[in-house]
Amino acid sequence: MAIQHTVAVLGPGGTGGLLAALLSRSGHRVVCLAQDRTADTLRRTGITVRSKQFGEFTAPVEADTELREPVDACLITVKHTALGAALTRIPPAALGDALVVPLLNGVEHPAALRARYRPDRVAPAVIRVESTRLAPGLIEHGSPFTEVDLAGDAVPRDRLDALAATLTAAGTSARTVGDETAALWAKMAFLAPFALLTTRYGLPLGEARTRHRDELRALVAETAAVSRACGAPVDPAGALARYDTFPPTTKSSMQRDAEAGRPLELDAIGGALLRAAERHGVPAPVTARLVRELRDAGH
Numbered sequence: 001m002a003i004q005h006t007v008a009v010l011g012p013g014g015t016g017g018l019l020a021a022l023l024s025r026s027g028h029r030v031v032c033l034a035q036d037r038t039a040d041t042l043r044r045t046g047i048t049v050r051s052k053q054f055g056e057f058t059a060p061v062e063a064d065t066e067l068r069e070p071v072d073a074c075l076i077t078v079k080h081t082a083l084g085a086a087l088t089r090i091p092p093a094a095l096g097d098a099l100v101v102p103l104l105n106g107v108e109h110p111a112a113l114r115a116r117y118r119p120d121r122v123a124p125a126v127i128r129v130e131s132t133r134l135a136p137g138l139i140e141h142g143s144p145f146t147e148v149d150l151a152g153d154a155v156p157r158d159r160l161d162a163l164a165a166t167l168t169a170a171g172t173s174a175r176t177v178g179d180e181t182a183a184l185w186a187k188m189a190f191l192a193p194f195a196l197l198t199t200r201y202g203l204p205l206g207e208a209r210t211r212h213r214d215e216l217r218a219l220v221a222e223t224a225a226v227s228r229a230c231g232a233p234v235d236p237a238g239a240l241a242r243y244d245t246f247p248p249t250t251k252s253s254m255q256r257d258a259e260a261g262r263p264l265e266l267d268a269i270g271g272a273l274l275r276a277a278e279r280h281g282v283p284a285p286v287t288a289r290l291v292r293e294l295r296d297a298g299h
């Protein structure tokens with residue numbers, strides 16, 4: 001029989017709730033770390049997932065407001081805007097030897113986590129999925145795929161491989177990738193132009209990519225130049241071509257957050273990109289303008 005692991009999930013929302021439910025369903029002990037009311041709900045109802053990939057199912061989870069015991073891994077699945085407050089739920093001393101696995105978009109959070117927790121246990125991951133928290137304990141998983149790339153240059157490879165195997169056995173496609181910088185910047189290079197353009201103009205991808213083609217091209221070129229300066233391989237032509245393969249109605253999650261009046265991960269995406277550009281002396285005027293216009297609009 002497969003080994004049962006104990007996995008904590010900080011912020012059981014769209015991504016975290018889906019992974020928590022999948023891990024529980026495949027026989028692992030899952031402890032969700034959440035705000036008081038959400039923890040209460042999860043203890044009573046478990047997590048229900050409605051998924052194009054996995055069907056509909058409900059899985060029981062434990063829930064607490066704080067980590068109080070050592071675990072094998074702790075997935076960090078809050079948004080950037082909540083990261084500082086949420087991390088107070090994970091006292092470094094409680095973690096033991098656990099892997100700390102942030103699945104946030106962005107490139108700056110791994111350093112913050114390494115300053116707080118054991119640097120050789122922080123394993124940043126990239127997740128490709130579309131999953132939404134409709135209510136506490138109710139997750140709608142819209143994409144027919146759930147892909148996780150696990151990285152962490154200083155983390156023992158066997159620990160990453162073991163977690164990838166656990167996540168894969170639970171239903172995702174998870175793998176260990178060698179280069180953390182490449183993994184995080186590959187996601188950033190795709191996400192930043194798409195998120196900034198669609199949110200700035202309030203248009204779905206189809207209209208944004210045709211009506212604002214020159215800006216999209218410039219954003220892709222700027223993001224690629226910054227990525228390259230940070231040491232990541234880049235493929236701007238490939239990125240541009242990829243946007244054209246998405247259905248015209250596609251919206252970015254930043255745009256959906258803006259429409260719902262939620263705080264945006266603007267600083268973690270656009271802000272971080274501009275800080276990296278400045279550090280490396282790479283010009284990024286179109287990115288800077290869009291970020292400024294979004295901030296001026298109150299985001």
Ligand SMILES: NC(=O)c1ccc[n+]([C@@H]2O[C@H](COP(=O)([O-])OP(=O)(O)OC[C@H]3O[C@@H](n4cnc5c(N)ncnc54)[C@H](OP(=O)(O)O)[C@@H]3O)[C@@H](O)[C@H]2O)c1
Pocket residue numbers: 010011012013014015016033034035038077078079080082085086089103104105127128129130131132133135136253265
């Ligand atoms: N969703 C996707 O499809 C997707 C895909 C790729 C990458 N990502 C990235 O993954 C990250 C998480 O996004 P998400 O969409 O999963 O976010 P989300 O659905 O908003 O979930 C975040 C969860 O964090 C919880 N939370 C907020 N403040 C907290 C605190 N102080 N303590 C404990 N929990 C707290 C919320 O709890 P409540 O339920 O109590 O409000 C919520 O359940 C983001 O960086 C996003 O860019 C998301």
